[in-house]
Each structure stands twice: as C-alpha cells, then as structure tokens.
Amino acid sequence: MKFVSRAEWGARPPSRDWTYVAGAQGVKIHYEGTEVPADLVDHHEWCAGRVRDIQAAHMANTSEGWIDIAYSALACCHGYVYEGRGLHHENAANGNQPLNLAHYAVCGMIGSAGLTKPTDDLLNGLRDAVEWLQQQGGAGAEIKGHRDGYATDCPGDPLYAWVQAGAPRPGGVATGGSGSGSSGGGGGPVASSAPPWPGEYLELRDPMMHDDAVRSWQQRMADRGWSITVDGWYGAQSKSICEQFQQDSTAHGWPLTVDGIVGQATWQASWDRPVS
Numbered sequence: 258m259k260f261v262s263r264a265e266w267g268a269r270p271p272s273r274d275w276t277y278v279a280g281a282q283g284v285k286i287h288y289e290g291t292e293v294p295a296d297l298v299d300h301h302e303w304c305a306g307r308v309r310d311i312q313a314a315h316m317a318n319t320s321e322g323w324i325d326i327a328y329s330a331l332a333c334c335h336g337y338v339y340e341g342r343g344l345h346h347e348n349a350a351n352g353n354q355p356l357n358l359a360h361y362a363v364c365g366m367i368g369s370a371g372l373t374k375p376t377d378d379l380l381n382g383l384r385d386a387v388e389w390l391q392q393q394g395g396a397g398a399e400i401k402g403h404r405d406g407y408a409t410d411c412p413g414d415p416l417y418a419w420v421q422a423g424a425p426r427p428g429g430v431a432t433g434g435s436g437s438g439s440s441g442g443g444g445g446p447v448a449s450s451a452p453p454w455p456g457e458y459l460e461l462r463d464p465m466m467h468d469d470a471v472r473s474w475q476q477r478m479a480d481r482g483w484s485i486t487v488d489g490w491y492g493a494q495s496k497s498i499c500e501q502f503q504q505d506s507t508a509h510g511w512p513l514t515v516d517g518i519v520g521q522a523t524w525q526a527s528w529d530r531p532v533s
Contacts, residue, residue, distance in 0.1 A: 280395020293368035332382030451528035459519035
C-alpha cells in the first residue's frame with residue numbers, strides 16, 4: 258500500500274477528540290461529489306493539497322459540526338492511500354451516527370464532473386484502504402456505497418457499479434461487496450478456484466495461530482512451489498512466505514498489500530493467481 262500518513266499530507270489536528278470504535282460491519286465507498294480537474298491524473302503533486310482542502314471544508318462546515326475530515330481514508334487516482342480519521346475512529350461521512358458507526362468511510366478522489374471515472378490505480382488504492390481497515394481496524398467484509406442506506410448520489414455511478422460488482426482489483430477477482438458475483442478486468446464473471454475464505458486473518462500472533470485454515474493455506478503454498486512446512490502453525494516462516502508471495506504477486510500484475518497477513522485478497526490469489 259502506498260500510504261500517506263496525516264503528518265505527511267499536512268493534516269490539522271481534530272478540534273475535539275475522536276470517538277473510539279472497536280470495529281465496524283464493513284466499509285462504505287464515497288466520492289468527492291464536486292468537480293475534480295480532469296487533468297489531476299497527470300498531477301499527483303496536487304493530491305495532498307486536495308486532501309487538505311477537503312479537511313478544511315469539512316471542518317468549516319458549521320451545520321455538520323465535523324471535528325475533522327469526515328473520511329477514514331481517501332484514495333487518489335494515482336493509487337495512494339491518505340490517512341483520514343484512520344483506524345478505530347468513528348467517521349462522519351455516512352449520514353448519521355448509526356450509519357457512521359456501522360461502516361468506515363473511504364473516499365475515491367473523483368467527482369461528479371471533470372474526472373468522473375476511476376483509474377485502475379484508484380481502484381487498487383481503494384482496495385488497499387479497505388483491506389487496511391479490515392486487517393487493522395476491525396472492519397468486516399461488507400463493502401457498500403454511500404447511497405446504500407442514505408439518500409445520495411454518492412459515490413457516483415461508475416464507482417457504485419464497481420462496488421456492486423464486488424469491488425474487484427483491476428484484472429483480479431472480487432473479494433467482497435454487495436454485488437452477487439465476482440468480476441475480472443473485462444467486467445464479466447470470474448469463477449474463483451479458492452476454497453471459501455475462513456473468515457479469519459491468518460497472521461503471526463501471540464499465542465501462535467494453529468488451525469486447519471492455516472494448514473490449508475500452507476499446503477497451497479507448498480503446491481505452488483514455495484518451501485514451507487505444512488503443520489498448521491502460522492509462525493515466522495509462514496509470515497515470510499506470505500510476504501514473498503504478496504511481493505511476487507504485485508510484481509506480476511496481481512497487486513496485494515505486502516503485510517504478511519493472509520486476508521481475503523491474499524487467500525484468493527493463493528489459488529487463483531497463475532503460477533509465475
């Protein structure tokens with residue numbers, strides 16, 4: 258993930274303390290909803306300034322009383338993920354407190370005019386942000402649009418169609434969302450050969466994880482040619498193999514977050530990605 262922290266993009270501090278949340282049902286996708294310059298795709302140097310402008314506009318909105326930028330994270334059309342309110346903080350973008358507590362909010366930096374269609378880099382950035390919130394922020398598997406449950410055009414038709422298709426990475430397969438199937442880069446259905454994701458993140462923990470899901474993934478890695486002990490224990494070796502697989506996948510056009518954690522995307526790629 259190409260992550261830009263609050264300090265790196267020049268965030269102002271919140272006007273009051275954030276409200277802590279342990280997790281959420283999932284993530285809702287947003288867009289800016291105003292005109293975004295069509296040539297932003299050629300000027301990544303503008304993006305941090307746009308995030309600062311969004312924060313300033315939100316904090317100046319006295320009718321809403323927002324204490325900070327409303328989003329948990331933002332993704333620009335170049336694939337960078339900007340930390341908004343961040344992990345375990347209630348956002349303010351979904352319409353009211355019950356909605357804000359139920360889902361984190363991630364904004365794709367496109368608009369209702371000018372730049373209106375997501376780039377592949379933006380979609381990868383959104384996936385990175387969603388998986389970051391799932392793996393480290395306690396977000397569930399649900400991926401929805403802002404218009405799901407709230408009367409709004411957000412996140413715009415192009416992004417909402419992507420959400421409905423299962424929020425797939427470009428050229429990959431869907432790993433969640435409110436749609437009924439998976440979608441590849443060509444827009445048609447793509448069948449996954451992976452067994453169902455076990456619903457838990459396989460990661461290095463104390464005490465160490467040990468179960469059949471770990472064993473199944475280790476066996477798949479061994480079948481792919483990786484030198485790994487198949488014993489059901491997710492230790493340092495499994496974490497290292499996972500990181501190497503994620504790096505190799507990204508290098509071969511199947512982008513994954515390199516974190517040594519087997520989440521939904523890495524689990525599916527372990528079966529679906531062609532052996533390189």
